[in-house]
Amino acid sequence: MKPPPFDYHAPRDLGEALAVLAGAGAGGKVLAGGQSLIPLMNMRLAAPAHLVDINRLTGLATIEADAGGVRVGALARHAAVERSADAARAQPLLRSALRQVAHPVIRNRGTVVGSLVHADPAAELPAVLAVLGGSVRLARHGGGQRDVPAGEFFTGPLESALRPGELAVSAFFPALPPRAGTAFREVARRHGDYAMAGAAAVVVLDEDLRIVSARVACVSAGPVPVTIDVSQVCDRRPAASADWAAVAAAVRDRVDPEADIHATADYRRHLTGVLAGRALRAAAREAAGDGRDAGEAGEPSDG
Structure with missing residues (x-):
């Protein structure tokens, strides 16, 4: 199928892009990676009157990492952020999640900020931004x-x-305090498909390696990423002896996913709890300095 007619704009600097978007108003859409927008247009599920291609704005292809976190520009591709050693040191959850995004050819073209703006609750990066308490800069x-x-x-x-009229110019993923760990888990029918369920987890320990903070953002569990704080369930226990089955049950009780052709709501709820428990346990291990991570295949069920 072909998209409906539209006016194409290719601004050469940020000021020109913002001026075009201001003039286009609600009829304007930004083209960066295009991995979601172009299929939607071809299926006539999106019909912008103006397509504003920002790929000439090379100053937006930035990845800036420091002790405070990672700021990703609007044209930074998934693959570039995934390969960035500085970004992985500042915020390792980014790389963990990006490895689950679609396939290499998609990651070579798709953008991190574009994925956030697309706001698909089945996507990985919105959950990462949510669990980290990050932000998106709009101009x-x-x-x-x-x-x-x-x-x-x-x-x-x-x-x-x-x-x-606004353009998302960057996203910020905060770094973590000392003795913090992260992990990402998801299950899809095939690798690269959208996840039937998933979880991005952050765990923070105190000096005695007891859990002081544990939170998870669930993928495909609601209309937006569902962020759940399970710190009270962990009850300041040592990371090595936390009741992860209870944590998984607490997450299951707080999500309300919908059924679709891939899974019933009950199955997706159960799967979300299992993956949340696994992700949180792996994050706690990392925070405690235990490099062992069984991954999806070798981990026991959490109920």
Whole structure:
């Protein structure tokens, strides 16, 4: 199928891009990687009047990592962020999740910020931004910018806080405190497919290696990434003896996924609990300095 007619714009700098978007209003869509937008247009599920191609704005292809975290520019490709050693040191959860995104050919073209703006609750990166408490920076014509925290950015399935005329210019993924660990787990029918369920986890320990903070963001568990704090369930236990089955049950009780052709709601709820328990346990191991990680295949069931 072919997309409906549209006006194509190829701005050569950020100011021009923002001016075009301001003029296009609600009829404008940004083309960066195009891995989601172009199929939607071809199936006529999206019909923008103006397509604003930002691929000439090479100054947005940045990956900046420091002790505070990682800021990813709007044109930074999945593959570039996945390969960045500096980004992986500052925030290892990014690389863990990116390895689960689609296939290499998609990651070579798709962008991290574009995935966030697409706001698919079955995608990996919205969950990562949510569990880390990150933010997306939005710019508009006239020089105005605003940073929208993840908890406010995702407003519904394929819906974000991006307003007509705005451009998402970067996303920020905060670094973690000392004695913190992360992990990402998901299950898909085939590697590279959207996940039937998944979990991005962050665990923080105190000096005695007791769990002081544990939270998880669930994939495909609701209309937006579902972020759940299970610190109280962990009850400040040592990481090595936490009741991960109880943690998994707590997550199951707090998600309300929908059924589809791939899974019933009950199965997806059960799977979300299992994956959350596994991800949190792996994150706790990492935080405690235990490099062992059984991965998806070798881990026992969490109920």
